[in-house]
Amino acid sequence: MTAPAPVPADVRPIVVEVRDLVTYYGDRLILRGVSLAVREGEIMVIMGGSGSGKSTFLNALLGLLRPTSGTIEILGKDITRVKPMELQELRQSMGVAFQTGALFSSMSLAENIMLPLREHTKLDRKTMQIMARMKLEVVGLSGFEALMPAELSGGMIKRAALARAIVMDPRLLFCDEPSAGLDPVVSSQIDELLMRLRDTVGMTIIVVTHELESAFTIADRICVLDKGEIIALGTVDEVKHHPSERVQNLLNRRTEDAILDPDAYLRRLTGEAN
Protein backbone atom coordinates (compact mmCIF):
# COMPACT_ATOMS: atom_id res chain seq x y z
CA MET A 1 0.00 0.00 0.00
CA THR A 2 1.37 3.41 -0.87
CA ALA A 3 1.05 6.53 1.26
CA PRO A 4 -1.52 9.08 0.07
CA ALA A 5 -0.04 11.83 -2.06
CA PRO A 6 0.30 15.15 -0.19
CA VAL A 7 -2.40 17.68 -0.97
CA PRO A 8 -0.98 20.50 -3.09
CA ALA A 9 -0.68 23.70 -1.07
CA ASP A 10 -2.88 25.81 -3.36
CA VAL A 11 -5.94 23.52 -3.09
CA ARG A 12 -5.96 23.30 0.69
CA PRO A 13 -8.86 25.19 2.28
CA ILE A 14 -8.31 28.77 3.35
CA VAL A 15 -8.31 29.06 7.15
CA VAL A 16 -7.69 32.78 7.53
CA GLU A 17 -8.79 35.36 4.99
CA VAL A 18 -8.27 39.06 5.53
CA ARG A 19 -9.76 41.57 3.10
CA ASP A 20 -8.96 45.29 2.89
CA LEU A 21 -8.17 45.67 6.56
CA VAL A 22 -7.90 49.29 7.66
CA THR A 23 -7.11 50.29 11.23
CA TYR A 24 -6.69 53.67 12.85
CA TYR A 25 -5.32 54.52 16.31
CA GLY A 26 -6.98 57.88 16.92
CA ASP A 27 -6.06 59.89 13.83
CA ARG A 28 -3.13 57.66 12.93
CA LEU A 29 -3.60 55.21 10.04
CA ILE A 30 -1.87 51.95 11.06
CA LEU A 31 -3.07 49.35 8.55
CA ARG A 32 -3.76 50.53 4.99
CA GLY A 33 -5.99 47.96 3.35
CA VAL A 34 -4.19 44.71 4.17
CA SER A 35 -5.42 41.56 2.38
CA LEU A 36 -4.05 38.08 3.06
CA ALA A 37 -5.13 34.44 2.85
CA VAL A 38 -3.58 31.64 4.87
CA ARG A 39 -4.18 28.03 3.85
CA GLU A 40 -4.58 25.04 6.13
CA GLY A 41 -1.33 23.47 7.29
CA GLU A 42 0.98 26.28 6.27
CA ILE A 43 3.29 28.43 8.33
CA MET A 44 2.75 32.06 7.41
CA VAL A 45 5.35 34.43 8.81
CA ILE A 46 4.41 38.08 9.14
CA MET A 47 7.54 40.20 9.12
CA GLY A 48 8.23 43.85 9.45
CA GLY A 49 10.27 46.39 11.33
CA SER A 50 9.16 48.32 14.40
CA GLY A 51 6.07 50.40 13.67
CA SER A 52 5.23 48.41 10.54
CA GLY A 53 1.81 47.50 11.95
CA LYS A 54 2.47 43.80 12.53
CA SER A 55 1.40 43.85 16.20
CA THR A 56 -1.78 45.73 15.29
CA PHE A 57 -2.41 43.20 12.53
CA LEU A 58 -1.96 40.32 14.99
CA ASN A 59 -4.29 41.95 17.54
CA ALA A 60 -6.91 42.37 14.82
CA LEU A 61 -6.53 38.70 13.81
CA LEU A 62 -7.00 37.67 17.44
CA GLY A 63 -10.14 39.78 17.76
CA LEU A 64 -8.50 41.96 20.44
CA LEU A 65 -8.81 45.04 18.26
CA ARG A 66 -11.79 46.06 16.16
CA PRO A 67 -10.61 47.26 12.76
CA THR A 68 -11.98 50.45 11.23
CA SER A 69 -13.01 48.59 8.09
CA GLY A 70 -12.39 45.33 6.26
CA THR A 71 -13.16 41.72 7.12
CA ILE A 72 -11.25 38.93 8.87
CA GLU A 73 -12.60 35.44 8.24
CA ILE A 74 -11.20 32.80 10.55
CA LEU A 75 -12.34 29.19 10.05
CA GLY A 76 -15.21 30.53 7.96
CA LYS A 77 -16.46 33.16 10.40
CA ASP A 78 -15.98 36.90 10.04
CA ILE A 79 -14.69 37.85 13.48
CA THR A 80 -15.37 41.53 12.88
CA ARG A 81 -19.09 40.76 12.81
CA VAL A 82 -19.72 37.70 14.99
CA LYS A 83 -21.41 37.96 18.37
CA PRO A 84 -19.08 37.90 21.43
CA MET A 85 -20.25 34.42 22.43
CA GLU A 86 -19.58 33.05 18.94
CA LEU A 87 -16.11 34.59 19.02
CA GLN A 88 -15.49 32.93 22.38
CA GLU A 89 -16.44 29.54 20.93
CA LEU A 90 -14.29 30.13 17.85
CA ARG A 91 -11.32 30.94 20.06
CA GLN A 92 -11.39 27.40 21.42
CA SER A 93 -10.05 26.34 17.99
CA MET A 94 -7.23 28.86 18.23
CA GLY A 95 -4.07 28.89 20.31
CA VAL A 96 -1.96 31.96 21.00
CA ALA A 97 1.58 32.19 22.35
CA PHE A 98 2.22 35.78 23.36
CA GLN A 99 5.58 37.49 23.11
CA THR A 100 5.78 37.91 26.90
CA GLY A 101 4.37 34.46 27.56
CA ALA A 102 1.42 35.96 29.48
CA LEU A 103 1.48 33.09 31.96
CA PHE A 104 -0.70 33.65 35.02
CA SER A 105 1.69 34.58 37.78
CA SER A 106 -0.55 33.23 40.55
CA MET A 107 -0.67 29.73 39.02
CA SER A 108 1.96 27.01 38.74
CA LEU A 109 3.20 25.95 35.31
CA ALA A 110 0.91 22.89 35.30
CA GLU A 111 -2.12 24.97 36.33
CA ASN A 112 -1.35 27.45 33.56
CA ILE A 113 -1.28 24.68 30.96
CA MET A 114 -4.43 23.06 32.36
CA LEU A 115 -6.48 26.26 32.46
CA PRO A 116 -8.03 26.00 28.95
CA LEU A 117 -8.86 22.33 29.61
CA ARG A 118 -10.41 23.18 32.98
CA GLU A 119 -12.56 25.90 31.47
CA HIS A 120 -13.65 24.24 28.22
CA THR A 121 -13.74 20.49 28.88
CA LYS A 122 -15.22 18.12 31.41
CA LEU A 123 -12.04 16.11 31.82
CA ASP A 124 -11.17 14.99 35.32
CA ARG A 125 -8.18 16.52 37.05
CA LYS A 126 -5.95 13.46 36.59
CA THR A 127 -6.50 13.41 32.80
CA MET A 128 -5.84 17.14 32.61
CA GLN A 129 -2.60 16.66 34.54
CA ILE A 130 -1.52 13.93 32.12
CA MET A 131 -2.32 16.14 29.12
CA ALA A 132 -0.45 19.09 30.63
CA ARG A 133 2.55 16.84 31.31
CA MET A 134 2.45 15.60 27.69
CA LYS A 135 2.43 19.12 26.27
CA LEU A 136 5.22 20.20 28.60
CA GLU A 137 7.23 17.22 27.38
CA VAL A 138 6.63 18.30 23.77
CA VAL A 139 8.21 21.69 24.53
CA GLY A 140 11.01 20.17 26.60
CA LEU A 141 9.77 21.27 30.01
CA SER A 142 8.82 18.01 31.68
CA GLY A 143 9.62 17.98 35.37
CA PHE A 144 8.94 21.70 35.80
CA GLU A 145 5.18 21.37 36.42
CA ALA A 146 5.24 22.65 39.99
CA LEU A 147 7.31 25.77 39.30
CA MET A 148 5.74 29.24 39.29
CA PRO A 149 6.24 31.52 36.24
CA ALA A 150 8.54 33.80 38.28
CA GLU A 151 10.92 30.85 38.69
CA LEU A 152 11.30 30.27 34.93
CA SER A 153 13.83 31.72 32.50
CA GLY A 154 12.76 33.73 29.42
CA GLY A 155 13.17 30.73 27.11
CA MET A 156 11.21 28.47 29.45
CA ILE A 157 8.37 31.01 29.65
CA LYS A 158 8.14 31.14 25.83
CA ARG A 159 8.06 27.35 25.62
CA ALA A 160 5.49 27.12 28.41
CA ALA A 161 3.32 29.66 26.59
CA LEU A 162 3.57 27.48 23.50
CA ALA A 163 2.56 24.42 25.52
CA ARG A 164 -0.51 26.27 26.83
CA ALA A 165 -1.36 27.45 23.31
CA ILE A 166 -1.41 23.89 21.94
CA VAL A 167 -3.01 22.12 24.90
CA MET A 168 -6.46 22.14 23.24
CA ASP A 169 -4.93 20.89 19.94
CA PRO A 170 -6.07 24.02 18.06
CA ARG A 171 -6.47 24.11 14.29
CA LEU A 172 -4.85 27.52 14.18
CA LEU A 173 -1.85 28.70 16.19
CA PHE A 174 -0.63 32.29 16.50
CA CYS A 175 2.86 33.03 17.81
CA ASP A 176 4.06 36.53 18.59
CA GLU A 177 7.86 36.77 18.37
CA PRO A 178 8.39 33.17 19.52
CA SER A 179 12.18 33.30 19.34
CA ALA A 180 12.90 36.95 20.11
CA GLY A 181 15.53 37.45 22.79
CA LEU A 182 16.40 33.76 23.04
CA ASP A 183 19.77 32.11 22.59
CA PRO A 184 20.29 30.37 19.23
CA VAL A 185 19.84 26.85 20.68
CA VAL A 186 16.47 27.54 22.31
CA SER A 187 15.42 29.61 19.30
CA SER A 188 16.08 26.74 16.90
CA GLN A 189 14.29 24.32 19.26
CA ILE A 190 11.17 26.49 19.05
CA ASP A 191 11.49 26.70 15.25
CA GLU A 192 11.73 22.91 15.06
CA LEU A 193 8.73 22.51 17.32
CA LEU A 194 6.58 24.79 15.13
CA MET A 195 7.59 22.87 11.99
CA ARG A 196 6.85 19.59 13.74
CA LEU A 197 3.35 20.80 14.65
CA ARG A 198 2.73 21.69 11.00
CA ASP A 199 4.14 18.45 9.65
CA THR A 200 2.62 16.00 12.14
CA VAL A 201 -0.84 17.38 12.87
CA GLY A 202 -1.25 19.80 9.97
CA MET A 203 -1.63 22.80 12.26
CA THR A 204 -1.93 26.18 10.55
CA ILE A 205 0.54 28.56 12.15
CA ILE A 206 0.82 32.34 11.89
CA VAL A 207 4.07 33.69 13.29
CA VAL A 208 4.79 37.36 13.79
CA THR A 209 8.50 38.00 14.00
CA HIS A 210 11.33 40.27 13.02
CA GLU A 211 13.93 37.50 13.34
CA LEU A 212 15.04 36.90 9.74
CA GLU A 213 16.85 33.64 10.32
CA SER A 214 13.93 32.09 12.13
CA ALA A 215 11.47 33.37 9.52
CA PHE A 216 13.48 31.91 6.61
CA THR A 217 13.78 28.57 8.43
CA ILE A 218 10.15 27.95 9.29
CA ALA A 219 8.05 29.87 6.75
CA ASP A 220 6.09 28.33 3.92
CA ARG A 221 5.21 31.87 2.92
CA ILE A 222 6.27 35.27 4.22
CA CYS A 223 4.22 38.43 4.33
CA VAL A 224 6.33 41.57 4.68
CA LEU A 225 4.59 44.54 6.24
CA ASP A 226 5.94 48.07 6.06
CA LYS A 227 4.15 51.25 7.11
CA GLY A 228 0.88 49.39 7.39
CA GLU A 229 0.84 47.75 3.96
CA ILE A 230 2.02 44.47 2.51
CA ILE A 231 5.08 45.11 0.38
CA ALA A 232 5.90 41.47 -0.36
CA LEU A 233 4.08 38.16 -0.11
CA GLY A 234 5.41 34.82 -1.23
CA THR A 235 7.67 31.90 -0.53
CA VAL A 236 11.02 32.39 1.19
CA ASP A 237 12.85 32.47 -2.15
CA GLU A 238 10.36 34.87 -3.69
CA VAL A 239 10.72 37.28 -0.79
CA LYS A 240 14.51 36.93 -0.64
CA HIS A 241 14.76 37.87 -4.32
CA HIS A 242 11.98 40.45 -4.31
CA PRO A 243 12.84 43.36 -6.63
CA SER A 244 11.46 46.06 -4.29
CA GLU A 245 14.11 48.22 -2.65
CA ARG A 246 11.96 48.55 0.49
CA VAL A 247 11.88 44.77 0.90
CA GLN A 248 15.60 44.44 0.34
CA ASN A 249 16.31 47.28 2.77
CA LEU A 250 14.28 45.46 5.40
CA LEU A 251 15.93 42.11 4.72
CA ASN A 252 19.37 43.68 4.82
CA ARG A 253 18.44 45.64 7.96
CA ARG A 254 18.99 49.02 6.28
CA THR A 255 16.63 51.89 6.78
CA GLU A 256 15.48 54.27 4.13
CA ASP A 257 16.38 57.10 6.46
CA ALA A 258 19.95 55.89 6.99
CA ILE A 259 21.30 59.16 5.67
CA LEU A 260 19.19 61.78 7.30
CA ASP A 261 18.65 65.30 6.22
CA PRO A 262 19.18 67.11 9.57
CA ASP A 263 16.60 69.80 8.75
CA ALA A 264 13.97 67.25 7.76
CA TYR A 265 14.73 65.26 10.90
CA LEU A 266 14.25 68.34 13.10
CA ARG A 267 11.01 69.23 11.29
CA ARG A 268 9.73 65.70 11.89
CA LEU A 269 10.61 65.84 15.59
CA THR A 270 8.77 69.11 16.03
CA GLY A 271 5.76 67.87 14.06
CA GLU A 272 6.23 70.26 11.15
CA ALA A 273 6.98 67.55 8.60
CA ASN A 274 3.59 67.73 6.95
Added chain:
Amino acid sequence: MTGLGALFERLGRATVKGVDEMGFAVSLFGESLFWLVMGPSRKQPVRVSAVVAQMMEIGIYAVPIITVLSSTIGVMLAIQGIYTLRWYGAESRVVMGIAMSVVREFSPLITGILVAGRSGSALAARLGTMRINQEIDALQVMGISPVRFLVVPALLAMVVMVPILTMWSNIVALGGAGLYCAGNLDMTLGVYFDQVMESIRVNDLYHGLGKSLIFGVLITLVGVVNGASVSGGAEGVGRMTTRSVVHAISAIVITDMIFVFMVTR
Protein backbone atom coordinates in the same frame (compact mmCIF):
# COMPACT_ATOMS: atom_id res chain seq x y z
CA MET B 1 -5.39 78.80 23.89
CA THR B 2 -6.08 81.13 26.82
CA GLY B 3 -5.74 79.95 30.40
CA LEU B 4 -9.52 79.91 30.81
CA GLY B 5 -9.95 77.97 27.55
CA ALA B 6 -7.40 75.40 28.67
CA LEU B 7 -9.17 75.08 32.01
CA PHE B 8 -12.52 74.42 30.29
CA GLU B 9 -10.87 71.94 27.95
CA ARG B 10 -9.37 70.03 30.90
CA LEU B 11 -12.70 70.14 32.70
CA GLY B 12 -14.51 68.85 29.62
CA ARG B 13 -12.03 66.02 29.09
CA ALA B 14 -12.25 65.01 32.77
CA THR B 15 -16.06 65.01 32.58
CA VAL B 16 -16.10 62.87 29.43
CA LYS B 17 -13.61 60.45 31.03
CA GLY B 18 -15.70 60.28 34.20
CA VAL B 19 -18.90 59.54 32.28
CA ASP B 20 -17.01 56.97 30.19
CA GLU B 21 -15.75 55.20 33.34
CA MET B 22 -19.21 55.23 34.91
CA GLY B 23 -20.63 53.68 31.76
CA PHE B 24 -17.90 51.05 31.86
CA ALA B 25 -18.69 50.30 35.52
CA VAL B 26 -22.41 49.90 34.77
CA SER B 27 -21.71 47.59 31.82
CA LEU B 28 -19.28 45.56 33.99
CA PHE B 29 -21.97 45.16 36.63
CA GLY B 30 -24.49 44.06 33.98
CA GLU B 31 -22.03 41.60 32.45
CA SER B 32 -21.19 40.22 35.90
CA LEU B 33 -24.88 39.56 36.60
CA PHE B 34 -25.18 37.94 33.17
CA TRP B 35 -22.34 35.47 33.87
CA LEU B 36 -23.61 34.80 37.36
CA VAL B 37 -27.04 33.83 36.06
CA MET B 38 -26.29 32.48 32.58
CA GLY B 39 -22.80 31.01 33.15
CA PRO B 40 -23.95 27.50 34.15
CA SER B 41 -26.29 27.16 31.14
CA ARG B 42 -23.45 28.23 28.82
CA LYS B 43 -21.12 25.70 30.43
CA GLN B 44 -19.00 28.50 31.83
CA PRO B 45 -20.00 28.72 35.49
CA VAL B 46 -18.34 30.98 38.01
CA ARG B 47 -15.86 28.82 39.95
CA VAL B 48 -16.83 28.39 43.60
CA SER B 49 -13.16 27.88 44.51
CA ALA B 50 -12.32 31.32 43.08
CA VAL B 51 -15.14 32.93 45.11
CA VAL B 52 -13.99 31.18 48.31
CA ALA B 53 -10.39 32.31 47.71
CA GLN B 54 -11.58 35.89 47.30
CA MET B 55 -13.77 35.60 50.42
CA MET B 56 -10.73 34.52 52.43
CA GLU B 57 -8.68 37.41 51.06
CA ILE B 58 -11.36 40.09 51.41
CA GLY B 59 -13.10 38.84 54.54
CA ILE B 60 -11.21 36.49 56.82
CA TYR B 61 -7.78 38.12 56.49
CA ALA B 62 -9.35 41.53 57.22
CA VAL B 63 -10.80 40.45 60.58
CA PRO B 64 -7.78 41.46 62.73
CA ILE B 65 -7.57 45.03 61.39
CA ILE B 66 -11.38 45.46 61.48
CA THR B 67 -11.34 44.26 65.10
CA VAL B 68 -8.61 46.68 66.17
CA LEU B 69 -10.07 49.74 64.44
CA SER B 70 -13.72 49.04 65.29
CA SER B 71 -13.02 48.52 68.98
CA THR B 72 -10.93 51.71 68.98
CA ILE B 73 -13.75 53.66 67.35
CA GLY B 74 -16.23 52.22 69.87
CA VAL B 75 -14.08 53.40 72.79
CA MET B 76 -13.53 56.78 71.13
CA LEU B 77 -17.28 57.27 70.64
CA ALA B 78 -17.90 56.40 74.28
CA ILE B 79 -15.25 58.88 75.46
CA GLN B 80 -16.61 61.70 73.27
CA GLY B 81 -20.24 60.89 74.08
CA ILE B 82 -19.74 60.82 77.83
CA TYR B 83 -17.64 64.01 77.70
CA THR B 84 -20.31 65.89 75.73
CA LEU B 85 -23.36 64.62 77.63
CA ARG B 86 -21.73 65.32 80.98
CA TRP B 87 -22.33 69.05 80.28
CA TYR B 88 -26.04 68.32 80.49
CA GLY B 89 -25.79 65.68 83.23
CA ALA B 90 -27.10 63.10 80.74
CA GLU B 91 -24.13 60.73 80.44
CA SER B 92 -26.35 57.74 81.14
CA ARG B 93 -28.04 58.39 77.77
CA VAL B 94 -24.75 57.84 75.94
CA VAL B 95 -25.55 54.21 75.12
CA MET B 96 -28.36 55.15 72.75
CA GLY B 97 -26.08 57.54 70.83
CA ILE B 98 -23.32 54.98 70.60
CA ALA B 99 -25.62 52.16 69.49
CA MET B 100 -27.33 54.22 66.79
CA SER B 101 -24.16 55.79 65.40
CA VAL B 102 -22.19 52.53 65.38
CA VAL B 103 -24.87 50.39 63.75
CA ARG B 104 -26.14 52.98 61.25
CA GLU B 105 -22.93 54.88 60.40
CA PHE B 106 -19.57 54.04 61.84
CA SER B 107 -19.39 50.28 61.26
CA PRO B 108 -20.44 50.31 57.59
CA LEU B 109 -18.24 53.34 56.92
CA ILE B 110 -15.07 52.12 58.64
CA THR B 111 -15.49 48.63 57.16
CA GLY B 112 -16.04 50.05 53.67
CA ILE B 113 -13.01 52.33 53.93
CA LEU B 114 -10.79 49.54 55.25
CA VAL B 115 -11.88 47.07 52.58
CA ALA B 116 -11.40 49.74 49.88
CA GLY B 117 -7.86 50.38 51.13
CA ARG B 118 -7.01 46.72 51.55
CA SER B 119 -8.87 44.73 48.92
CA GLY B 120 -10.04 47.38 46.42
CA SER B 121 -6.44 48.48 45.90
CA ALA B 122 -5.26 44.85 45.67
CA LEU B 123 -7.91 44.17 43.03
CA ALA B 124 -6.87 47.21 40.98
CA ALA B 125 -3.17 46.30 41.27
CA ARG B 126 -3.81 42.67 40.34
CA LEU B 127 -5.88 43.51 37.28
CA GLY B 128 -3.48 46.28 36.25
CA THR B 129 -0.50 43.95 36.44
CA MET B 130 -2.40 41.28 34.53
CA ARG B 131 -3.25 43.82 31.88
CA ILE B 132 0.31 45.01 31.29
CA ASN B 133 1.53 41.37 31.30
CA GLN B 134 -1.07 40.53 28.60
CA GLU B 135 -2.70 38.00 30.96
CA ILE B 136 -6.14 39.50 30.30
CA ASP B 137 -5.53 39.26 26.54
CA ALA B 138 -4.49 35.65 27.12
CA LEU B 139 -7.78 34.92 28.89
CA GLN B 140 -9.74 36.49 26.04
CA VAL B 141 -7.98 34.54 23.30
CA MET B 142 -8.50 31.33 25.27
CA GLY B 143 -12.24 31.99 25.03
CA ILE B 144 -12.48 32.72 28.76
CA SER B 145 -14.44 35.82 29.71
CA PRO B 146 -12.22 37.99 31.96
CA VAL B 147 -15.39 39.32 33.62
CA ARG B 148 -16.55 35.82 34.58
CA PHE B 149 -13.07 34.67 35.56
CA LEU B 150 -11.79 37.73 37.43
CA VAL B 151 -14.59 40.16 38.24
CA VAL B 152 -17.54 37.99 39.31
CA PRO B 153 -15.66 36.07 42.06
CA ALA B 154 -14.42 39.37 43.54
CA LEU B 155 -17.88 40.94 43.28
CA LEU B 156 -19.61 37.98 44.93
CA ALA B 157 -17.02 37.83 47.69
CA MET B 158 -17.39 41.57 48.37
CA VAL B 159 -21.19 41.42 48.43
CA VAL B 160 -21.09 38.60 50.97
CA MET B 161 -18.07 39.56 53.08
CA VAL B 162 -18.45 43.34 53.49
CA PRO B 163 -21.84 42.99 55.30
CA ILE B 164 -20.43 40.14 57.40
CA LEU B 165 -17.41 42.27 58.34
CA THR B 166 -19.78 45.15 59.11
CA MET B 167 -21.75 42.89 61.45
CA TRP B 168 -18.50 41.89 63.15
CA SER B 169 -17.50 45.54 63.37
CA ASN B 170 -20.87 46.30 65.06
CA ILE B 171 -20.22 43.67 67.71
CA VAL B 172 -16.63 44.71 68.37
CA ALA B 173 -17.30 48.48 68.39
CA LEU B 174 -20.27 48.09 70.73
CA GLY B 175 -18.18 45.77 72.90
CA GLY B 176 -15.31 48.29 73.06
CA ALA B 177 -17.69 51.12 73.94
CA GLY B 178 -19.37 48.86 76.53
CA LEU B 179 -16.09 48.16 78.31
CA TYR B 180 -15.36 51.89 78.55
CA CYS B 181 -18.88 52.72 79.73
CA ALA B 182 -18.77 49.93 82.32
CA GLY B 183 -15.59 51.41 83.73
CA ASN B 184 -16.81 55.02 83.74
CA LEU B 185 -20.54 55.00 84.40
CA ASP B 186 -20.87 52.37 87.13
CA MET B 187 -22.82 50.30 84.64
CA THR B 188 -22.49 46.53 84.22
CA LEU B 189 -21.95 45.12 80.72
CA GLY B 190 -25.30 43.34 81.03
CA VAL B 191 -27.14 46.62 81.62
CA TYR B 192 -25.15 48.26 78.81
CA PHE B 193 -26.15 45.60 76.28
CA ASP B 194 -29.77 45.69 77.49
CA GLN B 195 -29.78 49.42 76.72
CA VAL B 196 -28.15 48.78 73.34
CA MET B 197 -30.87 46.28 72.41
CA GLU B 198 -33.57 48.73 73.53
CA SER B 199 -32.01 51.54 71.48
CA ILE B 200 -31.71 49.88 68.09
CA ARG B 201 -34.37 48.35 65.91
CA VAL B 202 -33.98 45.72 63.20
CA ASN B 203 -34.38 48.49 60.64
CA ASP B 204 -31.24 50.21 61.95
CA LEU B 205 -29.33 46.99 61.42
CA TYR B 206 -30.71 46.64 57.88
CA HIS B 207 -29.80 50.28 57.22
CA GLY B 208 -26.12 49.62 58.03
CA LEU B 209 -25.92 46.24 56.33
CA GLY B 210 -27.73 47.50 53.21
CA LYS B 211 -25.23 50.31 52.87
CA SER B 212 -22.30 47.95 53.31
CA LEU B 213 -23.62 45.75 50.50
CA ILE B 214 -23.70 48.77 48.19
CA PHE B 215 -20.17 49.70 49.34
CA GLY B 216 -18.99 46.19 48.40
CA VAL B 217 -20.32 46.63 44.85
CA LEU B 218 -18.77 50.11 44.58
CA ILE B 219 -15.33 48.97 45.82
CA THR B 220 -15.26 46.13 43.27
CA LEU B 221 -16.38 48.23 40.32
CA VAL B 222 -13.98 51.09 41.12
CA GLY B 223 -11.10 48.62 41.55
CA VAL B 224 -11.86 46.82 38.30
CA VAL B 225 -12.38 50.00 36.24
CA ASN B 226 -9.07 51.45 37.46
CA GLY B 227 -7.19 48.15 37.09
CA ALA B 228 -8.50 47.66 33.56
CA SER B 229 -7.43 51.20 32.59
CA VAL B 230 -3.77 50.75 33.52
CA SER B 231 -1.22 51.79 30.95
CA GLY B 232 2.46 52.62 31.19
CA GLY B 233 3.95 49.69 33.09
CA ALA B 234 4.63 49.45 36.82
CA GLU B 235 4.30 53.20 37.33
CA GLY B 236 0.84 53.05 35.76
CA VAL B 237 -0.17 50.24 38.12
CA GLY B 238 0.89 52.32 41.13
CA ARG B 239 -0.93 55.39 39.85
CA MET B 240 -4.19 53.54 39.18
CA THR B 241 -4.02 51.68 42.50
CA THR B 242 -3.81 54.97 44.40
CA ARG B 243 -6.56 56.39 42.22
CA SER B 244 -8.73 53.38 42.93
CA VAL B 245 -8.46 53.85 46.72
CA VAL B 246 -9.24 57.58 46.49
CA HIS B 247 -12.20 56.97 44.16
CA ALA B 248 -13.59 54.10 46.20
CA ILE B 249 -13.45 56.03 49.49
CA SER B 250 -15.02 59.09 47.83
CA ALA B 251 -17.75 56.91 46.31
CA ILE B 252 -18.43 55.30 49.69
CA VAL B 253 -18.74 58.59 51.57
CA ILE B 254 -20.90 60.27 48.90
CA THR B 255 -23.14 57.20 48.54
CA ASP B 256 -23.47 57.07 52.32
CA MET B 257 -24.69 60.66 52.39
CA ILE B 258 -27.18 60.06 49.56
CA PHE B 259 -28.41 56.85 51.23
CA VAL B 260 -28.91 58.55 54.58
CA PHE B 261 -30.64 61.51 52.90
CA MET B 262 -33.07 59.22 51.07
CA VAL B 263 -33.77 56.74 53.86
CA THR B 264 -33.58 58.73 57.10
CA ARG B 265 -35.69 61.84 56.47
